[in-house]
Amino acid sequence: MEDLYSNFFHSTHTLAHNVVCASCGVIGHDPSLYNTLRTDDVSLRALTVPQDTYVPFDFSTGYADLDNNRIMVEKLGVSLNGDVHICDSCHRSIMANRRPTEALSNYRWIGEQPQELSDLTWIEELLIARAHLVGRVIRLEERKATSYFALKGHTILLPQDTTRLLDLLPMPLSSLPDIIRVVWAGKTSPD
Numbered sequence: 717m718e719d720l721y722s723n724f725f726h727s728t729h730t731l732a733h734n735v736v737c738a739s740c741g742v743i744g745h746d747p748s749l750y751n752t753l754r755t756d757d758v759s760l761r762a763l764t765v766p767q768d769t770y771v772p773f774d775f776s777t778g779y780a781d782l783d784n785n786r787i788m789v790e791k792l793g794v795s796l797n798g799d800v801h802i803c804d805s806c807h808r809s810i811m812a813n814r815r816p817t818e819a820l821s822n823y824r825w826i827g828e829q830p831q832e833l834s835d836l837t838w839i840e841e842l843l844i845a846r847a848h849l850v851g852r853v854i855r856l857e858e859r860k861a862t863s864y865f866a867l868k869g870h871t872i873l874l875p876q877d878t879t880r881l882l883d884l885l886p887m888p889l890s891s892l893p894d895i896i897r898v899v900w901a902g903k904t905s906p907d
Contacts, residue, residue: 733745734792735747735749735750735801736790736792736793736801737750737790737793737801737802737803737806738789738790738792738793738794738800738801738802739763739789739790739793739802739803739806739810739816739818739819739820739821740790740803740805740806740816740818740819740820740824741790741792741793741820742803742818744803749803749804750801750802750803750804751801751802751803751804751807752799752800752801752802753799753800753802753810754798754799754800755777755779755781755782755794755798755800756781757800759810759811759813760781760782760785760787760789760800760810761785761787762809762810762813762814762815762816762819763787763788763789763810763815763819763820763821764785764786764787764788764821765786765787765788765821766786767786771788771825773825773828775788775789775825777789777791777794779794779798782794787821788819788820788821788825789820789821790820805818806818806819839896842896843892
């Protein structure tokens with residue numbers, strides 16, 4: 717029994733941290749799925765942003781090898797000792813001297829998150845999102861023996877016209893019932 721607990725503890729703690737790909741920004745938890753390069757590795761030049769390309773934010777990392785060559789990487793993918801973590805998919809492209817399709821330097825940058833958007837609730841995020849889930853279920857009742865413990869079904873993605881969101885942010889309160897609905901399924905009214 718002690719070995720079972722010990723194995724569970726060690727395997728859980730092995731995966732209990734985030735590893736970020738410096739090329740595409742994907743977050744994983746298994747370090748064995750990432751490759752490590754040094755900041756001075758010439759193969760990282762596949763992630764270079766051309767000198768004549770305007771980038772509307774500072775993407776410097778503090779490492780001269782990356783900054784002097786205009787190599788765009790996700791800062792969270794570079795460790796304090798100068799190791800650059802790259803996922804397997806991006807690593808294959810970089811080793812072939814090709815810019816990965818998913819790379820931030822492939823005009824996929826989003827910049828820093830504005831301070832005004834850093835502390836939004838999930839409802840506020842829904843109101844300004846460019847895409848919406850068709851449904852979301854949040855359990856608001858106490859669990860009883862007669863309660864349902866799971867939902868089963870299919871997910872369908874529908875195309876949406878997002879151009880109106882560019883002109884209307886935040887969405888008017890009148891559109892709130894189209895996004896969020898509260899349904900009470902209890903026998904008595906809620907307190």
